[in-house]
Amino acid sequence: MKHYVNKNTMTWTLFAAVVFALIEGLILADILDSYYQVTLITICINIILALSLNLIIGYSGQFSLGHAGFMAIGAYCAALTLAKLPNLMGLLLGILIGIVISGIIALIIAIPTLRLRGDYLAIATLGFSEVIRIAILNMDVTGGAAGLSNIPKITTFPVIYIFILITLIVIVNFARSSHGRACASVREDEIASESMGVNTTKYKTLAFVIGAALASVGGALYAAYFYVINPGTFGFQKSIDILVIVVFGGMGSLTGSIVAAIILGFITLALQSFAELRMILYAVAIIVIMIYRPSGLFGNKELNITKLFKKKERKEAK
Amino acid sequence: MALLSIKNLTKNFGGLCANSNISMEIDDGELVGLIGPNGAGKTTLFNMLTGVYEPSEGTIDFVRDGKEVRLNGKKPYVVTALGLARTFQNIRLFQNLSVIDNVKIAMNKDVKCGVVASILRFPMFFKEEERIEKEALELLDILHLADKKDELACNLPYGEQRRLEIARALATRPKLLFLDEPAAGMNPQETAELTQLIRRIKDEFHISVLLIEHDMSLVMNLCERIYVLDYGKCIASGTPAEIQTNKRVIEAYLGEEV
Ligand SMILES: Nc1ncnc2c1ncn2[C@@H]1O[C@H](COP(=O)(O)OP(=O)(O)OP(=O)(O)O)[C@@H](O)[C@H]1O
Numbered sequence A: 001m002k003h004y005v006n007k008n009t010m011t012w013t014l015f016a017a018v019v020f021a022l023i024e025g026l027i028l029a030d031i032l033d034s035y036y037q038v039t040l041i042t043i044c045i046n047i048i049l050a051l052s053l054n055l056i057i058g059y060s061g062q063f064s065l066g067h068a069g070f071m072a073i074g075a076y077c078a079a080l081t082l083a084k085l086p087n088l089m090g091l092l093l094g095i096l097i098g099i100v101i102s103g104i105i106a107l108i109i110a111i112p113t114l115r116l117r118g119d120y121l122a123i124a125t126l127g128f129s130e131v132i133r134i135a136i137l138n139m140d141v142t143g144g145a146a147g148l149s150n151i152p153k154i155t156t157f158p159v160i161y162i163f164i165l166i167t168l169i170v171i172v173n174f175a176r177s178s179h180g181r182a183c184a185s186v187r188e189d190e191i192a193s194e195s196m197g198v199n200t201t202k203y204k205t206l207a208f209v210i211g212a213a214l215a216s217v218g219g220a221l222y223a224a225y226f227y228v229i230n231p232g233t234f235g236f237q238k239s240i241d242i243l244v245i246v247v248f249g250g251m252g253s254l255t256g257s258i259v260a261a262i263i264l265g266f267i268t269l270a271l272q273s274f275a276e277l278r279m280i281l282y283a284v285a286i287i288v289i290m291i292y293r294p295s296g297l298f299g300n301k302e303l304n305i306t307k308l309f310k311k312k313e314r315k316e317a318k
Numbered sequence B: 001m002a003l004l005s006i007k008n009l010t011k012n013f014g015g016l017c018a019n020s021n022i023s024m025e026i027d028d029g030e031l032v033g034l035i036g037p038n039g040a041g042k043t044t045l046f047n048m049l050t051g052v053y054e055p056s057e058g059t060i061d062f063v064r065d066g067k068e069v070r071l072n073g074k075k076p077y078v079v080t081a082l083g084l085a086r087t088f089q090n091i092r093l094f095q096n097l098s099v100i101d102n103v104k105i106a107m108n109k110d111v112k113c114g115v116v117a118s119i120l121r122f123p124m125f126f127k128e129e130e131r132i133e134k135e136a137l138e139l140l141d142i143l144h145l146a147d148k149k150d151e152l153a154c155n156l157p158y159g160e161q162r163r164l165e166i167a168r169a170l171a172t173r174p175k176l177l178f179l180d181e182p183a184a185g186m187n188p189q190e191t192a193e194l195t196q197l198i199r200r201i202k203d204e205f206h207i208s209v210l211l212i213e214h215d216m217s218l219v220m221n222l223c224e225r226i227y228v229l230d231y232g233k234c235i236a237s238g239t240p241a242e243i244q245t246n247k248r249v250i251e252a253y254l255g256e257e258v
């Protein structure tokens, strides 16, 4: 029991509950009207995508430029399932199917590509996500270039919030286990890792597959909120957007990814009517970060709310 | 049957023959030295024995549970699982991880808790973590690193990094340990301590050791038998006393014309 109920988990549970109550309260009071809710949900989806990419890039040190491809798989699986079963069960089933399919495809991609390193891996994953996009573009079930429309809107803030929590728990629990340590050792020094008995191929693949499966969850929630999806949504630009969040927040920092997704979400909102300007600002932001904080906002450190509270207590005690 | 038998092992890098026709045997519980001038091919031999390089020719056989296993072409993690472990000449710790995590990672291959059980935090997960923590601490204790367990590996002084390399290799529970210049960069006092430590490890863990070292006093003190490499060839082998008086060895080290 002491493993499940301790100060740290209690603090985080409380924190998560308060944040939820706060936002849900604002929605119910109609202070966050439907216009702002779009931004809120977009931020939430980006959080899931960034967290899952961070597992691949930040924790196991593999580079992937193909995250949008897995998002697309999740989105189409959910949309097709929802067409038959337009309720929450349909969404959950769609998510499950998406996880399985994207997991299998990630496995197929991982076996040849994860032998590659750095730039080559980036190009290979980018290529594969284009293959996924073009396959979707040319299939009948997926509606071709027009995509799918009239998808029932099942994603609500509570639903997506629960999925953010699940994503976090999966990644944190994975990272803080012997398997997560093995992934970290691959990132640190592959030859040393292999020489210490770690099957590096297995762990690179594992991180890649889990990351891909979680990305498909983000895609499914996207489809169940925005009514329409088409192949154009899941292009190269989407992968870059997610990568920017991860780099901005700090590779290996989950709280960093969350904070970065929120900040970039607000920037996008503020610049809604200047789409071109947004791209320039994004580019400038990345350049500035690369110069002044090459390891991102948080580096590989986590924001620790338990410590934050402690600091306050100490100050008050004085 | 020797624990490790190497026959006619050769490694070519393009035109360069880094190891040629090396044969060697290591018995259970032996402490064997491997010496030779810079560039003689000692590290290359280690890399072949641990699966980092594939031999160009020759065979490597290792006895595991009474059965002979051919190591040629096996991946490093498979070789490690069979019971061979190593340290690196140019320290290759997991620099940004804590000291204890470095050791825990080397214990990874024996962890019984699967991925799903770990993510869902089954009770088995906590049991395994407790066991890993305890065993890792025991190892750190033996290598006098226990009080540094939470420091990042990159923040340790040089001598301690070398000891952590040994702790990490031991954590894989080897039968045969390869040490690549463990005393490099250490002062005489640290080297003396290390000598004691290697002896103690060999006895306590019941393992064989193959040791590359340039510090002759350490090698002559510690090793029961010594092999000498020069320009990729094995030019001599024997007890420390024999090696010290061997003419070819002296020539190799002094660089005299034959
Ligand atoms: N991967 C490689 N590719 C090409 N040549 C290599 C490679 N590894 C080693 N060599 C060469 O093989 C020869 C033997 O090198 P090795 O590192 O085994 O020597 P060593 O005996 O360990 O020397 P030192 O005492 O300096 O550590 C050297 O000439 C080296 O340049």
Ligand SMILES: [Mg+2]
Binding pocket: B042, B043, B044, B089
């Ligand atoms: Mg060497």
